[in-house]
Amino acid sequence: MRRLALLFAGGAVWLFLAAIPVFADGGPHIASVNSGTAGLNADSCAGCHRAHTAQGEFLLIEEEPAMCLVCHGASGTGATTDVENGVQYTLGTDPLRSGTVLGYTRAGGFVNARIGSGEAVRVAYLSGTNVRQNGKVPVRTAGSQPVTSAHMPNTAGVVGEGDGIAWGNGPDSVTAYAGPEVAVGCTTCHNPHGNGQYRILNTLPDPAEAGVDVFVPAATAAPVTDAALPPTGDTRNYTIIQTNGGTGTLLASQVQALGLPSTAGDYWRRKVPWNGTTGTSNDAPNGQSATFYSQISTWCLTCHTRYLSAGWDVQTTDNIYKYRHTSNASSRNCITCHVAHGSNAQMPDYNSQHVAFPDNITGGQFNPVSSTASTDSRLLKVDNRGTCQMCHEPTGTITAGTQVGPTPVPLLP
Numbered sequence: 001m002r003r004l005a006l007l008f009a010g011g012a013v014w015l016f017l018a019a020i021p022v023f024a025d026g027g028p029h030i031a032s033v034n035s036g037t038a039g040l041n042a043d044s045c046a047g048c049h050r051a052h053t054a055q056g057e058f059l060l061i062e063e064e065p066a067m068c069l070v071c072h073g074a075s076g077t078g079a080t081t082d083v084e085n086g087v088q089y090t091l092g093t094d095p096l097r098s099g100t101v102l103g104y105t106r107a108g109g110f111v112n113a114r115i116g117s118g119e120a121v122r123v124a125y126l127s128g129t130n131v132r133q134n135g136k137v138p139v140r141t142a143g144s145q146p147v148t149s150a151h152m153p154n155t156a157g158v159v160g161e162g163d164g165i166a167w168g169n170g171p172d173s174v175t176a177y178a179g180p181e182v183a184v185g186c187t188t189c190h191n192p193h194g195n196g197q198y199r200i201l202n203t204l205p206d207p208a209e210a211g212v213d214v215f216v217p218a219a220t221a222a223p224v225t226d227a228a229l230p231p232t233g234d235t236r237n238y239t240i241i242q243t244n245g246g247t248g249t250l251l252a253s254q255v256q257a258l259g260l261p262s263t264a265g266d267y268w269r270r271k272v273p274w275n276g277t278t279g280t281s282n283d284a285p286n287g288q289s290a291t292f293y294s295q296i297s298t299w300c301l302t303c304h305t306r307y308l309s310a311g312w313d314v315q316t317t318d319n320i321y322k323y324r325h326t327s328n329a330s331s332r333n334c335i336t337c338h339v340a341h342g343s344n345a346q347m348p349d350y351n352s353q354h355v356a357f358p359d360n361i362t363g364g365q366f367n368p369v370s371s372t373a374s375t376d377s378r379l380l381k382v383d384n385r386g387t388c389q390m391c392h393e394p395t396g397t398i399t400a401g402t403q404v405g406p407t408p409v410p411l412l413p
């Protein structure tokens, strides 16, 4: 009822706005443009809405997610990023997307991705008296592959809104309970009108329930600080190419100026540069290396509540998530190990295929080993459990300075 009222009020205003096209680079999602504070001459509305000839609900040019893919799809032309293939192109004029690949995007892809999940590199270094590991996951040499897991499912290459269990949503539970089934679309996570947040992420995701169980929204909003908007004539860098210095952010033009091939960059991005032991910074695509990791993890935790760890050795009162690996520290946060959209990592072997999803419950008892094999990669960036080996060498036999993985070492950064 409230949404319907808003639709009418907003729709009436919008009819006046659509006529005057003035559009800053950086996309149609800029809050100050859509709110009107930047002037009553927004061009953005016309990217997504039609007054009389709409093809989707809310007077949209298409139903979601197809309407987002009009610009962000593989054959979209209205944005430099192609989220189906996890690619960013350089900025063109008309169309906005040129034919030149700038690089491969941080979130992976919904249909195909080019994460070099089988080409990870690791180098041991001395930290005090401990031997520790640094790693890098490059862009896949042999090109892109179909994804093996994604936050939204694709059927024969068509990305759809999907129902799935919001794993671990809700408070700790003494009875085995994996989480509610919800509907996830692009606007579950992103705010199409802009909100000044990193990647226009909704600060309080509240997906519609698709089953009987109730989704428990986070008690407090989870903001993720944004970088400054790009100047007119440029666009942001959404690729995995970062340089050091804590600022993290580069504009698309600055990435071009580096002169690196489009296959440069690091999907693991635990440290920038990946093999530095001093003078490194954390992953900081918003230029906030001291806070990005905790903000982005807190954001993922708005849905996956029970993935928050109080320390790997702390036993919780939850029946399924009894002990939990650290997941919100600077060097091991949700998006150190996972991508946000979809991954092509491979799970060819037995043990990785028999890791149960949290709903493997029989007779009220959770079993962490599944009796049926699954090649789902759970948005991980490295094949099988190579993820663990990116940081751990449990035998204690590798000495500092030893590098494992393919040579030559993939390009810095």
Ligand code: HEC
Pocket (backbone or CB within 6 Å): 003, 006, 007, 008, 009, 010, 011, 013, 014, 017, 028, 029, 033, 034, 035, 042, 044, 045, 046, 047, 048, 049, 058, 060, 064, 187, 192, 193
């Ligand atoms: C990037 C695409 C996009 C742009 C740009 C955009 N909208 Fe929307 N708009 C949507 C979507 C998607 C919805 C459906 C509700 C939602 O997901 O928030 C929507 C919903 C609305 C609503 C219904 C109220 C609501 O939020 O539920 C109004 C009114 C509206 N838009 C007006 C505008 C106006 C006016 C502009 C330009 C100033 C604009 N929109 C720009 C995508 C867009």
Ligand code: HEC
Pocket (backbone or CB within 6 Å): 065, 068, 069, 072, 081, 083, 086, 105, 106, 107, 108, 110, 151, 152, 159, 184, 185, 186, 187, 188, 189, 190, 199, 201, 238, 285, 335, 340, 341
């Ligand atoms: C489950 C939440 C979620 C859903 C669903 C989702 N996104 Fe994202 N998206 C994110 C997050 C988080 C990031 C930031 C990832 C990072 O910086 O590592 C992101 C990044 C992006 C980017 C920047 C490019 C990149 O790859 O980093 C674009 C563009 C984008 N999303 C568009 C979309 C579109 C279009 C859809 C629907 C087809 C969608 N997203 C669905 C969470 C989501």
Ligand code: HEC
Pocket (backbone or CB within 6 Å): 026, 027, 028, 029, 046, 047, 048, 067, 068, 069, 070, 071, 072, 078, 079, 080, 081, 096, 186, 187, 190, 191, 192, 197, 198, 199, 200, 235, 236
């Ligand atoms: C009319 C074209 C158009 C449509 C439709 C559109 N976008 Fe965008 N979007 C852009 C452009 C242009 C940018 C700037 C970056 C780029 O070139 O990819 C952008 C940027 C983004 C970003 C990164 C924002 C940031 O903070 O830097 C996200 C996330 C995103 N879009 C999600 C969506 C989602 C979700 C939808 C559907 C509701 C959508 N877009 C529909 C054109 C569009």
Ligand code: HEC
Pocket (backbone or CB within 6 Å): 167, 297, 300, 301, 304, 307, 308, 325, 326, 327, 328, 332, 333, 334, 335, 336, 337, 338, 355, 356, 357, 358, 378, 380, 387
């Ligand atoms: C140290 C690496 C690492 C970090 C950090 C991490 N994960 Fe995971 N995650 C994994 C692995 C590996 C799996 C596959 C299942 C397994 O082996 O337990 C997984 C699986 C999942 C799943 C699928 C359901 C399941 O449990 O199998 C969800 C949801 C998930 N992680 C969410 C998160 C969230 C949210 C965060 C941040 C709060 C996070 N993860 C941080 C490694 C990690």
Ligand code: HEC
Pocket (backbone or CB within 6 Å): 149, 150, 151, 152, 153, 162, 163, 164, 165, 166, 167, 182, 184, 188, 189, 205, 206, 207, 296, 299, 300, 301, 302, 303, 304, 334, 335, 338, 339, 340, 376, 377, 378, 379, 380
């Ligand atoms: C809006 C709620 C929401 C947010 C926010 C969210 N997720 Fe999820 N996540 C889901 C749902 C629902 C599923 C189940 C999807 C399915 O089964 O298709 C899921 C699935 C997953 C999986 C398992 C994927 C698979 O198919 O194996 C992982 C891993 C995961 N999420 C990690 C993350 C990380 C990391 C973040 C933050 C970048 C995040 N999620 C943010 C709702 C969310």
Ligand code: HEC
Pocket (backbone or CB within 6 Å): 270, 311, 312, 325, 326, 329, 331, 332, 336, 337, 385, 387, 388, 389, 390, 391, 392
């Ligand atoms: C990004 C780096 C990173 C990844 C990836 C990672 N770990 Fe860890 N892990 C750590 C760090 C650092 C600690 C130390 C304690 C802490 O953070 O709570 C730790 C702690 C542990 C511990 C507790 C004992 C100890 O050595 O302190 C175990 C067991 C463990 N990890 C296993 C795994 C497994 C299994 C995987 C793969 C599913 C994995 N880890 C992936 C960084 C990582």
